[in-house]
């Protein structure tokens with residue numbers, strides 16, 4: 001089968017960076033991740049990408065809170081572009097700007113970036129993997145911080161399409177940031193390649209959290225850095241909450257450790273130099289309903305009489321960022 005032109009930069013990057021064991025799986029992984037039988041709306045979203053086309057002489061910004069693409073668009077083209085981007089909603093991770101269209105996403109993902117950026121190793125020239133990277137917002141910020149290569153993996157076909165909408169508009173100005181519609185379980189074992197691996201907002205969705213840490217460790221070269229962000233609870237190194245059917249309305253939440261417990265898990269999984277660099281309660285300003293994500297959001301998942309609790313009665317979402325080194 002011929003290679004989809006959209007994937008040529010991804011193939012080039014895998015060849016240039018000698019990701020040989022993974023390269024061999026790429027055709028099958030892309031075919032499976034983009035199988036239109038997997039998601040009823042995927043064919044429609046792919047048609048949106050075709051209609052979106054390119055813009056002339058794009059100017060790209062990766063270092064501002066809004067990852068943005070500027071271009072001199074006529075009023076009609078700007079409106080058409082905004083309508084096509086809206087067809088890919090809900091937009092959860094961002095914010096983005098395309099010309100005068102501001103995509104005000106459910107999450108202020110820029111705030112998470114600001115919290116962790118001062119603590120991580122300089123990304124200049126580093127090869128980075130972002131596991132569960134959503135629609136690639138943080139991946140573009142990583143490139144803005146100097147990363148030489150960023151591979152975003154996320155099994156969501158909607159996020160694949162949002163990522164490609166933006167990347168396509170960036171045209172020749174697009175950085176070396178690439179998206180694979182797969183999960184962590186599809187990354188070949190023992191790659192031991194990346195200088196930095198991010199796993200943000202994923203661990204609490206994993207049924208075997210220590211196996212997740214081991215899988216992340218195996219993506220890193222010796223001395224490489226893990227940036228781990230997840231939901232935590234207050235408590236000592238022995239505290240872990242395993243919620244019932246739902247936590248903040250999410251059905252697939254398994255382990256919420258304290259950050260001290262998580263630090264110990266990282267040590268047990270073979271990491272050193274483990275640091276808790278940030279811990280903060282998620283606010284209703286950081287995660288909220290917007291014109292680009294019109295479904296329920298954090299405010300709807302908290303107890304209306306006590307916002308320190310979820311509607312199930314658990315402690316409200318609190319997130320920590322930990323950094324650790326692979327030995």
Ligand SMILES: Nc1ncnc2c1ncn2[C@@H]1O[C@H](C[S@+](CC[C@H]([NH3+])C(=O)[O-])CC(=O)[O-])[C@@H](O)[C@H]1O
Pocket residue numbers: 093107109112131132133134135153154155156159182183184185199200201202205
């Ligand atoms: N098996 C899997 N492997 C990899 N990713 C997965 C898997 N299963 C689900 N995901 C993906 O993990 C992401 C979790 S969101 C974090 C986004 C970003 N990192 C953020 O920090 O804003 C959670 C949050 O809202 O924080 C989703 O995009 C899933 O599709």
